[in-house]
Amino acid sequence: MKQKVRKAVFPAAGLGTRFLPATKAIPKEMLALVDKPIIQYGVEEALAAGIEEIIIVTARGKSAIEDHFDTSFELEASLEKKGKGELLDLVRQVSAMGRLAYVRQSEARGLGHAVLQAKDLVGDEPFAVLLPDDVIDAETPCIHQMVEAYNDVQASILATMVVEGPAISAYGVLDGKPVDGKPKLFEVSGMVEKPKLEEAPSKNAIIGRYILTPAIFAKLETIEPGAGGELQLTDGIKALLGEESVYGFSFDGVRHDAGDKQGMLQAMVDFTLKRDDLGPKFREYLKGLSL
Ligand code: UTP
Numbered sequence: 404m405k406q407k408v409r410k411a412v413f414p415a416a417g418l419g420t421r422f423l424p425a426t427k428a429i430p431k432e433m434l435a436l437v438d439k440p441i442i443q444y445g446v447e448e449a450l451a452a453g454i455e456e457i458i459i460v461t462a463r464g465k466s467a468i469e470d471h472f473d474t475s476f477e478l479e480a481s482l483e484k485k486g487k488g489e490l491l492d493l494v495r496q497v498s499a500m501g502r503l504a505y506v507r508q509s510e511a512r513g514l515g516h517a518v519l520q521a522k523d524l525v526g527d528e529p530f531a532v533l534l535p536d537d538v539i540d541a542e543t544p545c546i547h548q549m550v551e552a553y554n555d556v557q558a559s560i561l562a563t564m565v566v567e568g569p570a571i572s573a574y575g576v577l578d579g580k581p582v583d584g585k586p587k588l589f590e591v592s593g594m595v596e597k598p599k600l601e602e603a604p605s606k607n608a609i610i611g612r613y614i615l616t617p618a619i620f621a622k623l624e625t626i627e628p629g630a631g632g633e634l635q636l637t638d639g640i641k642a643l644l645g646e647e648s649v650y651g652f653s654f655d656g657v658r659h660d661a662g663d664k665q666g667m668l669q670a671m672v673d674f675t676l677k678r679d680d681l682g683p684k685f686r687e688y689l690k691g692l693s694l
Contacts, residue, residue: 405557408550408614409456410524411449411531414517415442416462416508421663430465431662432535437674437681440471441661442535446500449533452547456502458524460517462509469505474498513633518615519623527617529553532636534611534662538670540677541656545612548654552588553614556650559643562612563589563651564658569600574608575637577651589651594641596630607651609637610658619643 419431426434432442446457461468475494482491508520518532531546539545549560566574578593595604613636622642629635640649659673660666675685 405554406528408452408529408531408553409454410528411454411457411533411546412518412521412525413442413445413457413459413533413535414508414514415465415468415535416460416511416517416520417514418511419662428464430461430467432465433467433471434661434667436538436659436661436667436670437678441538442468443471443497444538445533445535446472446503448539448544448546449531450501451544452531452550454501454531454546454550456504456524457500458504458506458521460508460520461505462507462511472498472500472503511633513628513631513635515623515626515634515636515639518636518639519620519634522620525617525620529557529559529614529616532611532613532615536660536662537611538659538661539612539654539656540659540673541654543655545654545656545658546614548587548656549612549614549652552650552652555585556588556648558648558650559616559619559640560588560614560650560652561591561609561640562654563607564610564653565606566608567606571600571603571606571608572597574610576603576605577607577609578604579607579651582650587653589653591644591649591651593644594637596635596637607653609651612654613640615640616643616647618647 415432419426422431433440478494504524506520506524508517552560575594575596576598577591579589579591582588582590589607619639623639626638626642629638659670661670676682
């Protein structure tokens with residue numbers, strides 16, 4: 404029987420150490436890309452793909468995420484009183500963003516462990532995982548492209564992008580082969596975490612969008628801590644490989660690593676230049692810089 408992808412898990416319980424001191428009291432996922440917290444880009448992407456339930460894995464110190472997606476009566480009343488209709492709409496849109504559920508990860512024990520915390524809320528059905536710090540600019544939202552691919556193959560799918568040169572060593576890299584008649588898919592036979600350039604099995608690097616079958620939970624429950632002493636999601640997926648088909652998916656779009664300073668700065672420039680209200684003035688400013 405074909406199953407629909409109805410739920411999306413957002414792991415947001417990490418410590419965000421690359422952005423300290425900004426992330427000492429503010430969750431990394433709430434850092435603004437221009438004027439929107441990075442997690443909101445992902446939530447909007449999931450909702451645009453027809454996902455009905457958003458599950459956010461949070462932790463101590465992350466309550467700003469829950470507040471952000473909740474109604475703010477004081478703010479709404481104040482904006483209404485001042486006749487600031489446009490801002491009021493903007494604020495109301497955020498708190499009306501579909502069904503959100505929260506689950507806690509009591510200790511940052513890795514991405515695999517974070518996803519495992521959503522087991523009971525996901526249940527026995529396929530689900531999406533979106534890493535909030537990967538912000539993807541695409542005509543058709545990346546996770547929408549992946550849901551369509553899932554509807555076709557009914558198997559786990561990992562978003563990948565081609566990474567040239569030594570930069571590949573920062574990623575999980577797929578081994579496998581192209582699929583006849585499906586140019587965007589790559590049948591996975593293995594994965595290597597952060598390989599040296601000469602040991603990388605391909606140029607297909609895994610990024611922060613996944614569709615997983617519920618069989619992943621049993622694997623995450625049995626794997627041992629991997630790199631950095633953390634339970635790695637990729638180790639869980641590797642364990643799944645012996646039993647189920649797993650595909651890489653080369654999506655259309657540009658991925659920004661907003662969890663990293665350089666990536667965030669680049670995303671900030673790209674997104675600002677695309678804005679009708681900010682782009683023209685900002686472009687003039689950049690042109691005037693003596694670089
Ligand atoms: P990252 O490795 O990018 O996040 O994980 P981090 O650990 O918070 O960041 P740095 O490296 O210290 O700067 C990707 C996503 O997975 C979540 C993070 O919140 C982030 O959104 N995550 C990571 C968890 O939810 N739990 C974890 O134990 C680890």
